[in-house]
Amino acid sequence: xxxxxxxxxxxxxxxxxxxxxxxxxxxxxxxxxxxxxxxxxxxxxxxxxxxxxxxxxxxxxxxxxxxxxxxxxxxxxxxxxxxxxxxxxxxxxxxxxxxxxxxxxxxxxxxxxxxxxxxxxxxxxxxxxxxxxxxxxxxxxxxxxxxxxxxxxxxxxxxxxxxxxxxxxxxxxxxxxxxxxxxxxxxxxxxxxxxxxxxxxxxxxxxxxxxxxxxxxxxxxxxxxxxxxxxxxxxxxxxxxxxxxxxxxxxxxxxxxxxxxxxxxxxxxxxxxxxxxxxxxxxxxxxxxxxxxxxxxxxxxxxxxxxxxxxxxxxxxxxxxxxxxxxxxxxxxxxxxxxxxxxxxxxxxxxxxxxxxxxxxxxxxxxxxxxxxxxxxxxxxxxxxxxxxxxxxxxxxxxxxxxxxxxxxxxxxxxxxxxxxxxxxxxxxxxxxxxxxxxxxxxxxxxxxxxxxxxxxxxxxxxxxxxxxxxxxxxxxxxxxxxxxxxxxxxxxxxxxxxxxxxxxxxxxxxxxxxxxxxxxxxxxxxxxxxxxxxxxxxxxxxxxxxxxxxxxxxxxxxxxxxxxxxxxxxxxxxxxxxxxxxxxxxxxxxxxxxxxxxxxxxxxxxxxxxxxxxxxxxxxxxxxxxxxxxxxxxxxxxxxxxxxxxxxxxxxxxxxxxxxxxxxxxxxxxxxxxxxxxxxxxxxxxxxxxxxxxxxxxxxxxxxxxxxxxxxxxx
Numbered sequence: 001x002x003x004x005x006x007x008x009x010x011x012x013x014x015x016x017x018x019x020x021x022x023x024x025x026x027x028x029x030x031x032x033x034x035x036x037x038x039x040x041x042x043x044x045x046x047x048x049x050x051x052x053x054x055x056x057x058x059x060x061x062x063x064x065x066x067x068x069x070x071x072x073x074x075x076x077x078x079x080x081x082x083x084x085x086x087x088x089x090x091x092x093x094x095x096x097x098x099x100x101x102x103x104x105x106x107x108x109x110x111x112x113x114x115x116x117x118x119x120x121x122x123x124x125x126x127x128x129x130x131x132x133x134x135x136x137x138x139x140x141x142x143x144x145x146x147x148x149x150x151x152x153x154x155x156x157x158x159x160x161x162x163x164x165x166x167x168x169x170x171x172x173x174x175x176x177x178x179x180x181x182x183x184x185x186x187x188x189x190x191x192x193x194x195x196x197x198x199x200x201x202x203x204x205x206x207x208x209x210x211x212x213x214x215x216x217x218x219x220x221x222x223x224x225x226x227x228x229x230x231x232x233x234x235x236x237x238x239x240x241x242x243x244x245x246x247x248x249x250x251x252x253x254x255x256x257x258x259x260x261x262x263x264x265x266x267x268x269x270x271x272x273x274x275x276x277x278x279x280x281x282x283x284x285x286x287x288x289x290x291x292x293x294x295x296x297x298x299x300x301x302x303x304x305x306x307x308x309x310x311x312x313x314x315x316x317x318x319x320x321x322x323x324x325x326x327x328x329x330x331x332x333x334x335x336x337x338x339x340x341x342x343x344x345x346x347x348x349x350x351x352x353x354x355x356x357x358x359x360x361x362x363x364x365x366x367x368x369x370x371x372x373x374x375x376x377x378x379x380x381x382x383x384x385x386x387x388x389x390x391x392x393x394x395x396x397x398x399x400x401x402x403x404x405x406x407x408x409x410x411x412x413x414x415x416x417x418x419x420x421x422x423x424x425x426x427x428x429x430x431x432x433x434x435x436x437x438x439x440x441x442x443x444x445x446x447x448x449x450x451x452x453x454x455x456x457x458x459x460x461x462x463x464x465x466x467x468x469x470x471x472x473x474x475x476x477x478x479x480x481x482x483x484x485x486x487x488x489x490x491x492x493x494x495x496x497x498x499x500x501x502x503x504x505x506x507x508x509x510x511x512x513x514x515x516x517x518x519x520x521x522x523x524x525x526x527x528x529x530x531x532x533x534x535x536x537x538x539x540x541x542x543x544x545x546x547x548x549x550x551x552x553x554x555x556x557x558x559x560x561x562x563x564x565x566x567x568x569x570x571x572x573x574x575x576x577x578x579x580x581x582x583x584x585x586x587x588x589x590x591x592x593x594x595x596x597x598x599x600x601x602x603x604x605x606x607x608x609x610x611x612x613x614x615x616x617x618x619x620x621x622x623x624x625x626x627x628x629x630x631x632x633x634x635x636x637x638x639x640x641x642x643x644x645x646x647x648x649x650x651x652x653x654x655x656x657x658x659x660x661x662x663x664x665x666x667x668x669x670x671x672x673x674x675x676x677x678x679x680x681x682x683x684x685x686x687x688x689x690x691x692x693x694x695x696x697x698x699x700x701x702x703x704x705x706x707x708x709x710x711x712x713x714x715x716x
Contacts, residue, residue: 005571007062007179011047012563014069018043021076026265032109033199033206033213038269040199041248044192045272046072048279049329051171056333059152060171062178102492104499105215110540111503112218116198118536119526120191123234127188128574129522131581133639135187135235136467142236143186144638145170147646150177151626155337157665158630158651161638164347166334168279169238180578182645187236187525193244194234194526197221200247201478207255208435208482210428211489215499219506220481224474225526226513229396229466234525238280239467245277246287246471253295254438258431260302261311264319271323272330279331282346283449287471290445294438342656368452371460380459392463397473408479411436432482439475446472539566585644593618605708607640609677612705613712617673624673628666630715632658632689633679641677653691663691668715669700676701676713683711 019039023030026038050068054060133139141161148160149171169189176189201221202213209216224230233240252270256262278284299310328336335345343360344350350361369375377383393402411432418425425433446469450456456465466473488498507528514527521527542562593614595601603611610629617624627648629641638650651657651666653676668674668691678689695701695715705712 001571001575003062004179004575005567006066008571009563009567010066010069011175012567014047014073015039015043016559016563017073017076018046021073021080022265024080025076027263033203033217036214037199037203037248037251038265040196041252041269041273044196045269045276045326045330047175047192048168048172048276048331049272049326051175052168052279052329052331052333055149055171055174056155056337059154060149060174060178061152065175065178102495104496105212108215108218108499108503109212112214114533114536114540115218115222115507115528116195116536117539118528118532120195121535121539122527122529122532123191123194123525124188124570125532125573126523126525126527127185127191128570128577130520131183131585131644132523133183133186133236134519136232136237136239136464138186138236139639140636141165141638142167142170142238143173143183144650146173146177146186147639147642148649148651150174150181150646151649153649154665155334156341158653158662159657160650160652161635162652162655162657164338164342164656165238165282166279166284166331166338168276168331168334169236169241171279171331172241173236177646180574180582180645181647182578182582184574184578184581187234190234190236190240190525193241194225197240197244197247197474200244200251201474203251204247204254204435204478205482205485207251207258208432208478209485210431211485216485216489216502219502220477222506222510224477226510227397227401227473228513228517229470229473231514231516232464233467233470239470242277242280242284242287243470243474245273245280245284246291247474248273249277249288249291250438250442250471250475253291254431254435257295257298257302257434257438258427260299260308262315264315267315267319267323268326271325271327275327275330275332277331278327279334282349283446283453283468285335285346286449287446290442294441294445298434298438341659341662348656364452367454370454372454372456373451373458373465376457376459388458392458392466396463396466401473401477405476405480407483408436408439408476410483428486432486435482436479439479443469443472443475582644589614589644604640605710606635606637609705609707609710609712610641612707613675616704616712616714622673627673627675628668628671630668630674630676630691632676632691633682633710635677658690668695674715675704676715678711678713680706680709680711 019035022035022039022042026034030038047069050072051060051065054064054068058064133143135142141163144160145167149155149167153160155167172192173186173189176185177183179185198218198221201224202217204213205211205217205220206213225234233243249270252266252273256266274288277288302308303310338347339345339359342348346359346361348361349367350357350363351359352363369378373385376388377385390399390402393399411429415425415429415433418429450465450468453468455461456468458465488502489495511528514524515521516524539562543559545558592601592603592607593611601608613627613629625647629648629650630653631638631641631650632653634654635641635650635652638652641650642648653663668676676692676695678692682689683692692701692713695713700716701713702716703711704714
């Protein structure tokens with residue numbers, strides 16, 4: 001329990017201190033929307049940077065992660081002390097941020113805070129209820145990569161699976177594996193991207209409507225996360241993190257285009273968000289370029305049409321350089337890894353321009369018919385893309401959502417009408433127009449790209465490929481909400497009625513649609529439950545009470561006491577759950593190992609290979625607290641080669657991964673308990689298996705077990 005409590009206390013302290021640093025170093029009059037948003041971006045981005053620096057250098061561990069957090073916050077404290085000494089001024093007083101707001105705005109903000117706290121509390125409780133790994137592609141490569149990273153494997157070495165994509169999501173998941181060294185809390189990792197997406201939505205609502213984001217944004221967020229496509233994204237996978245980082249950059253650039261200026265906090269947040277975006281998916285690079293191009297064009301158009309200058313004189317070159325370094329640390333290093341190891345930052349894809357190969361690898365056009373939308377259109381007689389997209393959208397998004405999104409045309413029509421009448425646009429109309437047009441351009445660009453991307457087939461995935469367009473779906477809903485919100489809140493009387501209606505409708509809709517088909521209720525994340533709401537209300541009340549105390553030392557002590565109580569309660573709950581689940585799983589594993597050669601034990605050949613490996617060790621009386629297993633054939637489920645408490649590093653050694661340069665770092669046989677698993681069918685061919693053949697020639701390989709189609713070798 002101590003290890004878990006230390007990890008949780010450090011994670012919570014990192015989040016709380018990040019809020020303090022953003023308030024301290026940010027603009028003097030930062031409102032709640034900016035504070036929440038920048039705290040989320042910088043908090044998650046800096047955590048990712050610390051984890052990436054450790055993983056890509058000395059190897060990640062709990063101690064190194066904690067040391068990295070301590071160093072970062074100690075450095076921030078030193079900078080603050082030096083700055084105050086030089087300025088010779090007192091620290092800023094509480095209450096400098098503008099707090100005057102209408103009663104319904106304050107009430108909506110408080111209700112929104114309680115809702116997000118309730119969702120977070122329930123998420124944490126549900127994450128600690130099972131050792132199962134679910135989520136899109138989680139068991140195939142996200143969690144296997146996370147396990148290797150949590151066990152100290154360097155990403156510059158052999159890959160965990162044949163998927164060479166950036167694995168920033170796995171780095172975050174590795175941090176959540178470290179407390180118990182098992183997958184109990186792995187689904188809790190996505191809570192941080194969820195909160196990032198939540199705050200980005202609040203910020204976009206504020207900038208696109210001129211209304212308080214903390215007041216009106218949560219109810220749109222609830223509506224979006226009740227959509228089936230979003231519900232499935234809550235489990236550990238790259239989809240939610242990708243969408244969250246995309247929305248964060250969109251929120252930053254929208255604010256820049258609306259205000260026509262950029263400050264230092266914007267630059268730092270932009271660097272961290274960009275690093276996170278390119279580390280989640282290969283398409284993250286395209287998304288980053290598209291976002292920069294669209295909003296850059298918006299700024300350029302405004303400078304030409306309005307004769308207005310873009311202000312960034314308050315941003316020194318050192319800040320820009322720091323933001324670039326943070327972008328690399330927060331996830332951009334995966335592009336360097338792919339370039340260094342496999343010849344292309346986009347590996348396994350390449351890049352060509354005007355017939356000139358810039359990076360080797362698969363070109364976009366070469367794979368456009370591999371399980372893609374284009375393949376459906378080409379190979380299915382009479383295939384109607386529009387009707388099939390409408391059908392699958394009805395299942396995963398809702399036809400009502402598609403129709404309601406057409407409300408986004410309202411600000412465009414209003415702007416056209418104003419121009420025809422010779423009227424100029426006010427600031428709010430201009431912001432909505434910029435956001436709507438930019439969103440339309442971004443959605444169109446991504447849809448054109450995705451129709452030719454492998455695995456995008458709607459038919460082959462039963463429509464689930466729509467998850468690749470999750471940022472587009474969010475922008476679509478945001479644009480519609482931004483179009484109607486100003487009209488609903490135009491007058492005081494109308495605003496009060498709209499507040500009640502929006503809260504009731506969004507909460508009711510969310511509760512009615514928060515279940516996930518085929519998912520156990522106790523494992524379903526982000527549900528609004530009576531217990532969760534009560535705990536969320538208690539957390540908010542305790543936090544609010546602590547911050548209202550007049551003497552700062554007492555405030556800090558009260559906040560620390562509240563956090564300590566939460567840490568103790570959740571650590572005890574998670575530890576009890578983990579002990580019970582691990583004990584049951586280990587008993588089942590012992591039963592299977594004792595009968596690894598029996599028929600009808602209910603496991604496939606891949607799991608049987610691992611059972612045979614364990615049986616071999618027990619026969620020899622070998623003690624292996626950790627193993628390295630090298631797979632030389634297709635292995636879709638690397639977690640079959642794991643113990644209950646993940647102890648084994650699994651490496652894929654075939655294709656591009658079988659390279660002498662990559663094998664130098666992790667050569668089989670250089671450590672105790674190294675194993676190689678090969679398919680019998682491949683061994684019996686003329687060419688054989690390159691790694692097996694190489695080690696056999698060096699007389700460093702011994703066949704120790706067979707399991708169906710696979711042969712297990714011990715490397716010495």
